Amino acid sequence: METWRWRSRDERAPVWPGHSWPLGASWSEEATNFAVYAPEATAMWVCVFDDDDRETSYQLTEHTLGIWHGAVPGLPLGTRYGLRAFGPWQPEQGLRFNPHKLLIDPYAKAVSGELVPGPAIYAHDLDNPERPSTADSAAAMPKSIVVRDEFDWGPGGDPPMRRRWRDSVIYELHVKGYTKLHQEIPEELRGTYAGLASPQVIDYLKELGVTAVELLPIHQFYSEPRLSGHGLVNYWGYNSLAFFAPHGAYSSAGDRGGQVREFKQMVKTFHEAGIEVILDVVYNHTAEGGADGPSLSFRGLDDRGFYKRVAVENEDEELPPHARFDDTYWDVTGCGNTVNAGNPQALRLILDSLRYWVNEMHVDGFRFDLLSALTRTGYSVDMSGHLLTTIGQDPALRHAKLIAEPWDASGDGYRVGEYPPPWVEWNDQFRDTMRDFWRGTSEGIRDVATRLAGSSDLYADDGRSPYASVNFVTAHDGFTLRDLVSYEHKHNEVNGEDNQDGTDDNRSQNCGIEGETDDPEIVALRQRIAANLMITLCLSNGVPMITAGDERGRTQRGNNNPYAQDNEISWVDWRPDDAWLGMWEMTRTALRIRRDHATLRQRHWFEGRPAITGGPKDLAWIHPDGREMTAEDWHDPALRVIGMFVSGDPIRSPGPRGEQMRDASFLIWFNGADVDREVRLPVNAWVQAGHVVISTDDKMRTGTSVRAGDAFLLRARSLVVLQED
Numbered sequence: 001m002e003t004w005r006w007r008s009r010d011e012r013a014p015v016w017p018g019h020s021w022p023l024g025a026s027w028s029e030e031a032t033n034f035a036v037y038a039p040e041a042t043a044m045w046v047c048v049f050d051d052d053d054r055e056t057s058y059q060l061t062e063h064t065l066g067i068w069h070g071a072v073p074g075l076p077l078g079t080r081y082g083l084r085a086f087g088p089w090q091p092e093q094g095l096r097f098n099p100h101k102l103l104i105d106p107y108a109k110a111v112s113g114e115l116v117p118g119p120a121i122y123a124h125d126l127d128n129p130e131r132p133s134t135a136d137s138a139a140a141m142p143k144s145i146v147v148r149d150e151f152d153w154g155p156g157g158d159p160p161m162r163r164r165w166r167d168s169v170i171y172e173l174h175v176k177g178y179t180k181l182h183q184e185i186p187e188e189l190r191g192t193y194a195g196l197a198s199p200q201v202i203d204y205l206k207e208l209g210v211t212a213v214e215l216l217p218i219h220q221f222y223s224e225p226r227l228s229g230h231g232l233v234n235y236w237g238y239n240s241l242a243f244f245a246p247h248g249a250y251s252s253a254g255d256r257g258g259q260v261r262e263f264k265q266m267v268k269t270f271h272e273a274g275i276e277v278i279l280d281v282v283y284n285h286t287a288e289g290g291a292d293g294p295s296l297s298f299r300g301l302d303d304r305g306f307y308k309r310v311a312v313e314n315e316d317e318e319l320p321p322h323a324r325f326d327d328t329y330w331d332v333t334g335c336g337n338t339v340n341a342g343n344p345q346a347l348r349l350i351l352d353s354l355r356y357w358v359n360e361m362h363v364d365g366f367r368f369d370l371l372s373a374l375t376r377t378g379y380s381v382d383m384s385g386h387l388l389t390t391i392g393q394d395p396a397l398r399h400a401k402l403i404a405e406p407w408d409a410s411g412d413g414y415r416v417g418e419y420p421p422p423w424v425e426w427n428d429q430f431r432d433t434m435r436d437f438w439r440g441t442s443e444g445i446r447d448v449a450t451r452l453a454g455s456s457d458l459y460a461d462d463g464r465s466p467y468a469s470v471n472f473v474t475a476h477d478g479f480t481l482r483d484l485v486s487y488e489h490k491h492n493e494v495n496g497e498d499n500q501d502g503t504d505d506n507r508s509q510n511c512g513i514e515g516e517t518d519d520p521e522i523v524a525l526r527q528r529i530a531a532n533l534m535i536t537l538c539l540s541n542g543v544p545m546i547t548a549g550d551e552r553g554r555t556q557r558g559n560n561n562p563y564a565q566d567n568e569i570s571w572v573d574w575r576p577d578d579a580w581l582g583m584w585e586m587t588r589t590a591l592r593i594r595r596d597h598a599t600l601r602q603r604h605w606f607e608g609r610p611a612i613t614g615g616p617k618d619l620a621w622i623h624p625d626g627r628e629m630t631a632e633d634w635h636d637p638a639l640r641v642i643g644m645f646v647s648g649d650p651i652r653s654p655g656p657r658g659e660q661m662r663d664a665s666f667l668i669w670f671n672g673a674d675v676d677r678e679v680r681l682p683v684n685a686w687v688q689a690g691h692v693v694i695s696t697d698d699k700m701r702t703g704t705s706v707r708a709g710d711a712f713l714l715r716a717r718s719l720v721v722l723q724e725d
């Protein structure tokens with residue numbers, strides 16, 4: 001073991017004993033308290049930088065239960081600082097202390113500056129990884145910021161919105177990419193939190209019918225050195241490092257603490273408009289990557305405790321499933337490391353971060369990236385494990401909106417339908433089923449009907465409701481809706497990976513020509529199929545999630561993995577000349593119908609029988625011949641046309657005082673075949689007459705009247721929504 005001593009620029013700087021709680025930097029006019037968890041470090045220094053980058057070091061002399069702490073008097077708000085940790089260098093044991101490396105405080109509320117790639121940011125010598133690097137990383141490292149932001153949330157304190165799940169419509173967007181090209185927003189605000197909170201955006205989202213924005217990662221993140229070496233950046237942001245700090249590059253107010261206030265103002269503005277804010281959070285791995293990655297924060301403080309490791313006693317021992325042997329790191333995220341949420345301090349940090357964003361930043365919920373990676377006890381996914389249990393018991397978190405991405409990068413991590421209440425889940429089975437149906441490759445109609453009705457096969461058995469299914473047909477990861485009907489193959493050449501990155505299982509179609517075309521028939525077909533997918537998403541039971549720009553025909557030019565494309569490929573194009581303006585109107589209309597009719601957003605499962613004696617079935621499936629589906633029909637692999645009757649007379653879900661609620665009934669016809677098909681309206685006492693409220697069949701226009709027993713020719717690849725008169 002090698003040891004050495006970092007020479008402070010000013011070893012006489014005074015430090016008071018301070019307190020071991022709260023962790024991070026806590027400012028007061030008298031002194032700033034610093035508390036850092038590093039149980040196996042032998043010494044800890046806080047290094048303060050002035051505007052000329054001169055460094056002054058303060059040794060934290062107190063060590064309580066693994067936490068180094070001390071209070072430095074007289075520091076102003078906005079002070080830039082970092083940490084230097086002393087301790088043993090034994091990488092094979094998970095001990096990677098190197099005081100030559102300036103570290104970001106894991107509890108920093110703001111971070112300033114860019115990460116400069118190069119040998120200095122690595123704790124090990126790149127030429128001899130077994131030896132520690134002696135290069136000082138301070139000039140290459142971002143700095144933590146001392147902040148205390150007192151913010152006026154208004155008379156009501158801006159409590160979280162907490163809209164009911166069944167009334168929610170989620171809109172997934174990227175903070176920078178959504179407004180970067182918006183010509184009606186002042187240039188200095190484009191791509192920022194302030195730009196996102198502009199009246200132009202708020203009015204647009206309200207008119208569309210959005211109730212919640214789900215922001216791609218906004219925790220402070222950094223690009224992988226591999227990307228930086230190719231002149232690229234991690235645009236999506238799934239490479240977090242500081243879990244309490246809003247990403248500084250998205251701030252128009254600067255990154256010396258202004259990002260905190262600007263983020264809060266954005267949340268307040270959304271709440272005033274009745275729109276919730278949900279964060280896509282990445283706690284499963286960090287920007288430090290694999291064992292050969294840089295030392296930026298956790299690796300230099302508690303590498304052994306924070307990252308999940310392979311327990312190998314000897315060279316002949318068999319590695320656990322899906323283990324990637326990388327200097328004892330165990331990786332089920334595909335990003336080089338996996339955060340060990342079973343470690344008490346790592347778990348505490350995740351929970352403290354979540355509480356901070358709820359209590360201090362007033363966000364309404366979280367979507368957890370690769371959640372299965374965090375739910376493991378040992379190597380196995382455990383639905384009663386530490387993280388899920390503690391969140392479920394926490395009074396600040398258990399009522400927040402909790403969305404699971406119910407898989408990780410391993411095979412055994414795929415757990416769609418298995419997360420406990422109150423979790424809801426991204427339902428990729430809805431995505432795949434609807435893509436197959438509308439491209440004409442589904443085998444029959446059984447799976448389609450199950451997904452339309454809320455995926456009871458996944459969520460009914462554990463007491464959850466249909467809204468446990470967050471339905472989507474596209475997301476940030478994959479083709480946009482326009483590209484889904486314009487490309488049969490990915491075109492990721494600009495990513496610099498020889499088109500090997502990104503999934504090949506796109507379940508897409510190009511309607512006859514690969515890529516963009518001026519052929520009016522093909523363009524019309526593409527827009528019709530895209531509208532089918534969007535309307536199906538909006539009117540299915542469950543919670544719809546729309547990807548930003550899909551409602552106006554945004555394209556990524558066939559790139560299904562533009563995570564490193566911080567340019568026009570990824571940004572939303574607001575110009576009207578290339579927009580699919582019909583898609584906008586279809587989406588807005590479908591969401592209005594959903595909002596106005598409780599029939600289409602029910603809390604209880606359909607039972608296929610009357611909600612009251614003598615009434616209509618709450619849900620009935622209609623064969624194109626005008627009769628109810630039979631067991632034989634459900635097993636017909638060639639059937640790709642079906643009618644879905646949903647009764648609102650009454651709906652099964654009771655009113656607020658237990659009263660029966662009555663609403664309109666609907667019959668929705670879906671034709672996923674590539675041929676026209678005559679469909680006949682059933683003759684019964686349920687519905688005698690109705691009219692078209694939305695349609696992708698240009699012969700069945702909005703307002704067209706229909707009566708029981710009528711028949712009409714339903715166009716290939718189209719749908720018609722009928723509402724009773």
